[in-house]
Amino acid sequence: MPLKERSQKILDELVSNPSITSTALEKKHNLSRRQLGYSINKINDWLMSKNLPVIERTRQGHFIINQSVFTKLNGEEKNVAVETNIFSENQRVQLIIMMLLSYYEELSLNHFTAELDVSKNTVLSDMKEVQSYIGEYDLAIRYTRKAGYLIEGKEFQVRKLLINVTYQLLQMSTGKNKMMEIANIEKTDIEEFTKRIEKVENTLHLKFTDEKMEAMPYVLLLILRRIERGNEINSFSIEYEELSDTKEYQATEEILYDIKDIPVSERLFITLHLLTTNVYSSNFLADEAIPNLIPAIDNMLRLFEKSACIYLQDREQLLDKLLQHIKPAYYRIKYQLTGTVDIQNSLSKEFSELHHLVKRSTGPLSELIGSEIPESETTFITMLIGGWMTRQGDSIDKKVKAIVVCPQGVSVSKLMFNELSELFPEFIFLDSLSVREFLDYQFDYDIVFSPTFLETKKKLFVSKAFLGREEKYRLRKQVMLELHGYIPNHINVDHLIDMIKHHAVIENEKALMEELQQYINRDEGSSVKQDAKLNDSNLDELITPKTITVRSSIPSWEEAIRISAQPLVASGKIDPQYVEAMIANYDHDPYIVIGPNIAIPHAAPEEGVNEVGMSLLRLQEGVNFTDEHCINLVIVIAAVDKQRHIHALMQLMKLSGSERDRNRIIEASSIKEIHDIIQLYSVD
CATH class of the missing domain: 1.10.1790 (PTS-regulatory domain, PRD)
Structure with a gap:
């Protein structure tokens, strides 16, 4: 029982992007709620026929997909979707551009119809999209009977287009083979330039990301082809002195060691391509090539x-x-x-x-x-x-050993590693790896997290690099059920107490143990949500009527801070020394002014913060902060950690951007009226 086209597309979407919502699916594929429900039922019938768990939907419109579905579809069922030569409009646009950039002969409509297997009308329609696409690079298509279709414009812009389209085509399932076919690139040439680039990695003591490493041989070969055909960069603002002394320039010389007649401007461009390529890791912790x-x-x-x-x-x-x-x-x-x-x-x-x-x-x-x-x-x-x-420190206990494999570079990889370490504190996360490093990884591990499918005998969990709150909850539930058949919540409180004693003095061990037991043994189903909620205090939850002070005027900026902070001092959320620290640390610092008439004084948490909080002082007659800034709204911020206040701070910034509502607060006749306005900005 094969799946019909629509159901197959939806299944492919869910497998490649399991965090997508029902609403997003309906919008993307132009479906009604009933049509989507019908397709999901057909998909589940097909899954059951393969002895696979069905796909569940939550009330919020999220999908829960068992890991065995990913594993099966990535393995023996990978060829369920029959590979065809039918390309989407966007893919045809990319392929047409690559033909225009790489062909040796003059191109007519017949070339495009034969290569893409579509009608002339379809190609003519695609050409309009091609013109729109390359127009963003200040380029244009020109046609003459003698020369056929050509891309016209500055060669530097053509190179930018070439690099971008190469990366885009290599993301297609058949992109590599199609690239080699239409650009007439030999496999031996790719292998040779791959070796040269790997040698460059050793010379520069770095590792390029997997995606860049795959694309660079194609980019270099296509650039050399354009140079050979006389399409050289003539006027180019690259500063020779800035690039010629770099290690990358010497690496370029090594790459081109047996290729003659390459102008200096082209060598500089290839150097620039190396310099601008994302790296996965580097042994250099400083760089003198870029002063300051x-x-x-x-x-x-x-x-x-x-x-x-x-x-x-x-x-x-x-x-x-x-x-x-x-x-x-x-x-x-x-x-x-x-x-x-x-x-x-x-x-x-x-x-x-x-x-x-x-x-x-x-x-x-x-x-x-x-x-x-x-x-x-x-x-x-x-x-x-x-x-x-x-980020968090790794556990020293012997637990499940996990690795993170990410092809997208050091920034994304480290983020994913830290996010997962936080989500699964009971696991030992050994390393974050590129795909190439993963293939040669020597240490033993139990599970793999990756945003892409990998060939491995261990348990593989496909996860986005960074996750929202609900996505974290679903992933944790999925992993725990797959590993244990249940969601474990047993934590050794005695062990926790021992660790706390190692770093702090416990005044009441019995009370602490009781509170830890209550926290650990709460409902597991809501635990992830409760933890995440700590990061999402709304503005009206921090600035309450009790923390709002109204005055007509204040004689000095320092006094304004003291009066604004008084409700937080009175409630014990901050100590008096925190107020003096704010005055000392931010004396005439304009960066605390976040908008006209509004400022947010604050100091370091260790200078006297006991609990997260905000307080607001409204002045009808503004107080001079500097000669340039007259402040009517003073909001004191007390932050105990790196996250809990940020959501409210973002809402405050939205408020600061509204001249109308700022003025309404300044002119308000009561504290309740002020708080009512704040509540307008206290929604997600």
Whole structure:
């Protein structure tokens, strides 16, 4: 009983993206709720015919898929979907562009119809999409009877297009073979350039990501082909002095050692391609080729700490990790090559909020490079900083041994490693690996987490690199049921007490033991949700009527901080020394001003914070913070950790962006009226 086309597409979607919701599926495939339900029933009938567990749906529209379904479909059932030569419109567009970039002969409509097996009308329609696509690179298609179809524009822009399309085509299931066919690339050439690039890895003491390593031989061969045909980069703003002394330039010389007549500008372009390629790991912790890069990253981190009201631990280690990613990003941004960076996942809700704060902190990098930091690059920085914030130490007990295998580079890999370590504290996470490292991994392990399918005899759990709250809950349930047949909740409290004694003085051991027992033995089904909820305090839960103070005017900024903080001092959430620390630490620091008339003084948690909280002082007549800033709303923030206040802080920033509601609070006649306005911004 084969599946019909629609049901097969939905099953493929669920297997490749198990976190997708019913609503998203309906929208993506233009289905009604009834049609989707019918297809799910047909899929479940087919699964049962294969002795596989059915797919369940929750009330919230999420899907629960047993791991054996992934394993079966990835193994002997992998060929259920018959491979065809039918390409989607987007794939045809990519293939047409590759033909235009790589063919030796003049191209007519007949070439495209024969290669893609579609009608001339379909090709003509696709050509409009091709023009739209390459138009973003300031390129255009031209047709003449003598030369056929051509791409016209600056060669540097053509190279950007070539690199991007190569990466896109290699993501297709048959992309590698199709690339070699239409571009007339020999397998021996790919193998030779792969060897040369691996030698470069050894020379530079780094490892390129799996995706980049796969694509680089194709990119280099196609670039050399364009040079051979006379399509050279003539006017190019690459600074010779900046690149010629780099290790990557020497590596380029090694790659091209037996290829003659390559102009210096082309050698510099290939050097730039090496410099802008993401790396999985590197032995270099500093880089002298980019003056002031480390101070710029350090300043970015300091601004992020102030903006997010947090204080990152082990900053030097984080600085090294950021340097490893930002060095190639520096060259990508400076020479406008960020179009080749592919973000394959969307940020989770928690990371989206962090992303906003990171974007506000990238000024030092932007100033160093001389241009704004693109969204894709900021996203990678967010992932790395967010992963650092959520990391935990490994357990020393002998438990399930897990590894994380991720082909997407060091930033995504480390984030995934830390997220899973947090979600499964009872497991020992040995390493995060690239796919190539995984193939040669020597240590024993029990399970593998990966965002992609892998050939392994061990238990494989396919998981996104970063997960939302509900996705974490479902993955934990799926893993525990697969490993144990139940969700274990037994934790040795005596062992926990011993660990706590090792690091702290326990005043009442009996009371602590009782509370730990109550916490551990609560309903497991809600445990993940409760833990995650700690990160999501809304603004109206922190700023309550009891923590709002109304005054007509205050004589000084220092006094404004003291009066604003008084409700938190009175409730014991902060100590008096925290108030003095805020005044001392942020004397005339404009970064705490988050919008017109609004400021958020705060200090380090260790300077006197006992419990997370916020308090608000409303002044009808503003107090001068500096000559440039007159403040009417002073919100004191007391943060006990790196996460709990961030959700409320994001809501406060939305409020600060509304001139109308800021003025309504300033002119409000009562505390209740102020709190009512705050509640408008206290929803997810």
